[in-house]
Amino acid sequence: MTRAVLLENGLLVDGTGSPGQLGDLLLVGDRIAALGAGLRHRLPDGLALADVQVSDCTGLVIAPGFIDVHTHDDAIVLNAPGMFPKLSQGITTVVTGNCGLSVAPFVVEEPQGALTLLGNSFKYPSVDAYAQAVAEAQPAVNVAPLIGHTTLRFACMDDLTQPATAGEVAAMCSLLEKCMGQGAIGLSSGLFYAEAMPAPASEVTALARVVARYGGIYATHMRSEMADILEAMHEAGDCAFQAGVPLVISHHKCAGPANWGRTQETLPLIETFAQRQAVAMDVYPYVAGSTVLREDLVDGVIDVLVSWSTPHPEMMGRTLASIAAEWGVDQKTVCRRLQPGGACYFQMHEDDVRRVIAHPLSMIGSDGLPHDRHPHPRLWGAFPRVLARYWREQRLFPLETAIYKMTGLSARNFRLHQRGQLQLGWHADVVVFDPSKVRDVATYEQPVARSEGISSVYVNGQLACDQGCAQALAHAGRMLKRPVPTA
Structure with a gap:
């Protein structure tokens, strides 16, 4: 029955x-x-x-059901398909492959650099292969895959410290075309990371044009969220505009004390973009971000909390400042000694977070890193935090707006067919x-x-x-492939 x-x-x-x-x-x-x-x-x-x-x-x-538009859950939906950190927040769909990092289409035994944020599950040469793995794993949530620009670079290039050659761009475009033909929902980039930073705008635009032909979207972790943020925003906006593809600015923020308050510049610029092209952004409800340990992000001013360290796992959960005091060195030296590792960087101001969350074009994404041993709390709490802190306590917006930012707006921007609304x-x-x-x-x-x-x-x-369960009761999630565009 x-x-x-x-x-x-x-x-x-x-x-x-x-x-x-x-x-x-x-x-x-x-x-x-x-x-x-x-x-x-x-x-x-x-x-x-x-x-x-x-x-x-x-x-x-x-x-x-809430839609987490910014995740790095590509591998965890396969390795821990109960997805309880997300399910227990009310999340029913995760968008994977953000920040230029996706497990498909790439096969390698020991991932390097930024790819390590996704764990070790790089054994899927195509979207079809990844979709088959999702079907076999039977995750408890739906999975909507983006294809990462950095992953394409690893798959098609010999030297990632350089811009791609014309032949390498063509190879990436061909591989991306196959992925889009197999149902990927779009492209993401992470120009902030070393493996993608050498890529010029023309390289990204060429790939975005492929996505446009298939009715997909382009999400970007921009080249800078600090001093050069406006230049990075113009680059992202122009790439998407020239390619004719909708743009999503990932985890929009103004990072570093010198840039606090600059959302009063960036948000009007996004509104200007919106007058000529489809544009949106996602945001998480915290003043700390989380990524790999990088010296250039350690300024001796902001707090930096270690989320994992291969050479010194005992330092997990401690701040660089406390370790520096114990070791008698400066924080940059600590950062070097702990690498490879990850950290939470307390680099945003609450006023900026509030402005972005309240903006009509912003959606909610957790940006949680499920492979961190001591993860950022956003992995388990981002969506209820929006409801508790920004709706119920601060009354930043009505309840209906809070839910729209987690559901209908997200489904519309990522073109998730017949999801995100209570409709017959x-x-x-x-x-x-x-x-x-x-x-x-x-x-x-x-x-x-x-x-x-x-x-x-x-x-x-x-x-x-x-409320009473401690694990997923049903594994009914599906791979959500890009719908066929209608004329």
């Missing part, structure tokens, strides 16, 4: 930004079969109330939460902690998580 679930008497917030309405939501199989009031008295033909699992949602919000006939990805209790629990000191207030999560119509 087809599964049927009736969520009754909740506040339906549909993911469009429209005001919520008290009512019911009926899930039949993997689709939304009905929504409105009093649904138990007007079930579809052939469906009896005795065949329906009824859940009382009085006092709770019923919303589309759409896919049944749903989260139910208590608006008075939802909050993040993960901290920088204790980053692995389940958020509170998420009552239940349904992925493609199956109950995947509820």
Whole structure:
């Protein structure tokens, strides 16, 4: 018998930004079969109330499942497919392959450089091969894959310290074309990282043109988020505009004390871009970022918390300042000694974070690094934190806007077909939460902690998580391939 679930008497917030309405939501199989009031008295033909699992949602919000538009979950959906850090936040879909880093299409036993952020799962020469692995792993969340520019460089180039030759650009374009033909949703770049930094704008534009032909999108970790941020923004905007592809600026921030307050410059520039091209941005709700240990990010002013270190794993969870005091050296020396490693950099100002989160063009993404031994708390808490801190406590925007930034806006910008909204006939990805209790629990000191207030999560119509579970109850996630463009 087809599964049927009736969520009754909740506040339906549909993911469009429209005001919520008290009512019911009926899930039949993997689709939304009905929504409105009093649904138990007007079930579809052939469906009896005795065949329906009824859940009382009085006092709770019923919303589309959250979409994490900025993840590095490419490998973890295969290696730990329960995806509990995300599922327990209400996330039902993850966009992988961000910052120029994707596990496909590339095969190597020992990844180097920035690729290590994704672990060691580089054994997928194509999107089809990765999709097959996802199908076999049966993750608890949906997976929407971007293709990384840096990964393409590793796959097609001998010397990544140089711009690609004409032949190498052609090889990357050909490989990307195959990936797009197999359903990838777009391209990402990470020009901030050493392996991609030598790439000129023309190299990226050539690849973006391939994506445009397939109706995909281009997401970028820009070349700079510090002093040269405006120049980096113009480069990103021009690349996307010339290629004719929608642009997503990844984890928009103004990093470093010298750049605090500059969102008052960057956000108007993004609005200017929006007058000529499709543009959006994602943001995480914290003042610290997280990436590999890099000397150029260590200034002796901001706090830097070690998330992992190969030569000194005992220093995980400590600040560079405390280690420097213990060792009697400066922080840059500590950084060198701990490499390879990762860290959380407290490089943003809260006022800038608030401006970006409140902006109409911003979506929410966690940017969590699931392979870090002491991860940034955003891996476990980003989405409930938006609801607790920026909606309930600070009233930065209405509840409906907060949910729109996590659902409908995200699905629209990443072209995720029939997801992100509570609409008749759409896919049944749903989260139910208590608006008075939802909050993040993960901290920088204790980053692995389940958020509170998420009552239940349904992925493609199956109950995947509820308040009492400690692991995924169902593995109903799917690979979400790019929909065929309509004329």
